[in-house]
Amino acid sequence: MVFERLLTFFQLMGGLVADPLNVLLLFGSVFLGIIFGALPGLTATLGVALLTTLTYGMSADLAMVALMGVYVGAIYGGSYASILINIPGTAASAATALDGYPLACKGEGGKALGMTTTASTIGTLIGMLFVVALSPLIAAFALQFTSFEFFLLALFGILISGTLTSPDLTCKGWISGFLGLFLACVGRDSLQFYPRFTLGFSELEGGIEIVPVLIGAFGIPQIIQVLRDQVNLGEAKKLTRVLPEFSAMMKNWVHIVRSALIGVGIGAVPGIGEDIAGWVSYGAAKNSSKHPENFGKGEYAGVISSETANNACIGGSMITLLNLGIPGSPPAAMLLGALMLHGVNPGPMLSIEQPNFILEIAAILFLASIAMWVLGILLSRQVVKVLRIPPQIFMPIIGLLCVIGSYALGMNIFNLYLMLPVGVIAYFLTEMGYPIAPLVIGVILGPMADENLRRALMVSHGSFMPIFHRPVALILLLLIFLSFISQFPFYKKLMAKLLDRIRSCFLPVEARKDK
C-alpha cells in the first residue's frame, strides 16, 4: 500500500516535470510568491487571492501548480523583509525578525537568508511527507477537537504570543491580544447576525478585514519609526557565502526537526496558521536553548526554528484543508475558495472522488520547495542589496505598497481608512512597549474563539463542565491558567518556597541542620 502510494507519487511528479509549461509556471509562481512575501504589505493570502483571478481560465491541475507555488514562495519570502528591514513581509515571518534583523545589522544577512532558505525547504519537505504518509492520522486527531478545544486553543495562541513577544511587561502582550480580539468582534456576529461595535458604519458590518489590519499594524509603525527617528537600516557587508554550510545546518538539526513537527502539528489544527507555528516554534527553541539570553540578539536557532515551522505548516494546513475541508491558515482559506472555483470540493469525499489529488498536491509541494531553494539561493545575494537603498527612498515606496496592497484584496477604499488609523495606533502601542503580533493574532483568531465558545456552550446548555471531561481541553485550560498566574509575584514566591521545601526534603539531615 505504502509502495503503491510512493510509486503513484513519483509518477505524478514525473508527469509534472515532463511538461515544460508546468516547470515554467512553477518557477514563475514561486518567484512571484517570494516577491509577494518579501514586500511588506503584500501577503501570502493576497498573493493566492490575486493569482486565483488569473488562474480562473486554467485547468485545476495547472491552477494548483501556480497557487501552491505562490503559497510556498510567499511564506518563505516573508523572511527577506524580516531579516533585511525588520518588517515582517508576512505575519508568518514575524518571529524571524526578532533574530534575523539583528543578524542583518551585524552584516550576516546573507548567511541568515541562506540558512532560512534551506530550513524553509526542509520544513516544506517534511510537511509534504506528512501530507503523503500521516494525513489520515493527524486529521483523525484534529477531528476529536470540539468547540471548547478550539476556543481554548485560540485563547492559548493569543496568550502565548503575548507572553513571548512582549518586550516589556507580559500583561502588555495580553492587552495587545485582547485589543485584537475586540477588533475581531466588530461587525455582525456569525450566529445571530447582530451588529456589534459598528458605530453606524455600514462598511463595518462585514467585520474588519485582516489584511489591512495586518499591513497597517506591521507596516505603518515601521515607516514612522524609521523616518521619525532617522534610523538607518544597517548596511549589508559583502557576502562571501550564501549557500549554508552543511555542518552549520547539521548543528541545528534538532531545531529543524522539532520546528518541522511543531509546524505540521499546528498547521493540522484548523484555524491556526503559519504565524502561530513560527511563534510557538521560536518559543520552543528559546526555552530549550542553553543560552536563551542570546535570543533576540541574532541567534541562528531562532531564525531557523520559525522559518522551518512556518513552511512545515503549509503541509499541516493542507492536511486539514484536503481531508476535512477546513483551512488551516488564511492562505489555505483562499486556496479553498480557488479549489471550489475549479470544481474541486475538499473534504472526506475528495480521496474517493479524486484518489490522486492529495498525492498530486504533495508532488507540487515537493517541486515547489526545490524551486524555492534554487531561487532563494540565487536571489539571496541580490535581495541583500535592498539594504543599500536609503530608507528615505525605500520607506515611501513601502508606504505606497502598503496602501495599494490593503486596497487590492477587497478592492474596498474603506480598507485604507481602517489600515492607516490602525497603523498609527500600532505605532503608539509599539512606542509604549506593546507587541503588535498578539494584536494581529487576536484579529485572526477572534472569530474562531467567539464562535466556538458560544457553540460549545450551546451544545452543553451553558455548562463549562465538558472542559473537565476532555483531556485536551483540560490541558489547554491548565496551560492558559499557568501562563496567566505565572506572571504574578505571589506565584513566583510560592513556587520558590515550594522548590525550597522539596529540595530540603531530599537534603541529608546534617545539611538541613547546617542550613
Added chain:
Amino acid sequence: MEKQNLRKKDLATSVLIGLFGLWTLWQATNMPMKGSWGGVMNVWYVSPALFPLFVGVMLVLLSLILAYNALREIGWSGAREVSQLFGVVLKSSFWTAAANVRFMAILLVLFSYVFLCLPRVDFFPASILFLLGFILMFYPQEHDILRKLFAAYALVMVIVGGLLLANSEAHPYLTDGGCLLLLPAFAGYAYRQLRINPILARRFWIALAVAIIGPFLIGPIFKYLLLVPLPFEGLVVELLDKVRYGEF
C-alpha cells in the same frame, strides 16, 4: 529614569485601556442577552454579547494589573506627575522639536494620500505627488528643508482640497489636471531649496525619478497584470487604457 517615564505612561494608558474596556462592557450590555432577536429567543450562552463581555472584562482586569505594576514602581508621588505628561503637549517646544516635526510630516503625507487624494484623484498624479513629497522631505536629511517642504506640501494639499470642492461633472478632470500642474510647481520649489548643494541636488533628481517610476511600475502591474482596478481612475488611467487597448 527612562523606565520611570515609561511606567508613568503605562499608568496613563492603563486608565485609557480600562475606560475602553468599560465602554466595551457597556456596549455589550446593550446587546440582546435574553430577549428575542430576529425571532429567536436568546439565552446568555449564545448571546452576541458573550464574547465582547469576556473581552471587556479581560481588558479592565489587565489594565488594573498594568496600573498596579506602574504604581508599584513609581509610587503615588510619581502618579501625581502623570498629569505633567499631558502638559508637555501644550508647550510650543513640543510642536517645534525636530522628531515631532518629522512625525507630523509623515502623518500629513500618509493621511492626505489615503483620505484626500487616493479616493478622488487619478492614481498616478496622486501617487507621484505622495512619493515626491515623502522622499524629498526626508531624503535630504536637513531639518530646515523638511520644514519648508512640509509647509509647501500642506499648501499643495489645501489647493487639492479646493480643487476637489470645485470639481463638477462639467469638468471631470479638473482635480487631475490641477494635480499634474501642482507637481512641477512643488518639484520646482523643492529644487530651489536643494540646488545650492550638489549632493542635495543629486538627491532631488533621484527622488524625482523614483517618484515617477514607482507608480508607473506598480500601477500597471495591479491594473493590467493582476486585473485590480485602481482606487480612482481619472485622466492618466484613461489615457493608459487607450494606449493599452489601442483605441487611438
